[in-house]
Amino acid sequence: MPPGYEEIGAALDRLAGEVEKYQDNLEELEQRLTVLEEKMIATARTVQTEEALFESRQELDRHLRPYRGKMTADQLTMLEKQYLDRMLLESAGLPRLSLFYLR
Numbered sequence: 001m002p003p004g005y006e007e008i009g010a011a012l013d014r015l016a017g018e019v020e021k022y023q024d025n026l027e028e029l030e031q032r033l034t035v036l037e038e039k040m041i042a043t044a045r046t047v048q049t050e051e052a053l054f055e056s057r058q059e060l061d062r063h064l065r066p067y068r069g070k071m072t073a074d075q076l077t078m079l080e081k082q083y084l085d086r087m088l089l090e091s092a093g094l095p096r097l098s099l100f101y102l103r
Helices: 006-017 026-047 050-070 073-092
Strands: none
Touching: 006 026, 026 073, 050 073
């Protein structure tokens, strides 16, 4: 586990040991995973270089350019956040923490 992620790893281990507890309430499990993913993204962001962030934003702008006039500001903001978070996780070699992505 990379430095700085020990607390998140321990929380995931606890969740894995309690998975039966969430069988009837998958929404709560998903919420807990979302909280841990947000912490993981925040941790990854603290070590992201300015250059890496700049490159991610440039790539984002290239991908969104054709759609900017067709989407609302709220839609663009949400899409930008999702894209930048996903790129950050991928570049750090970290998994998505969601029941939709876990195998």
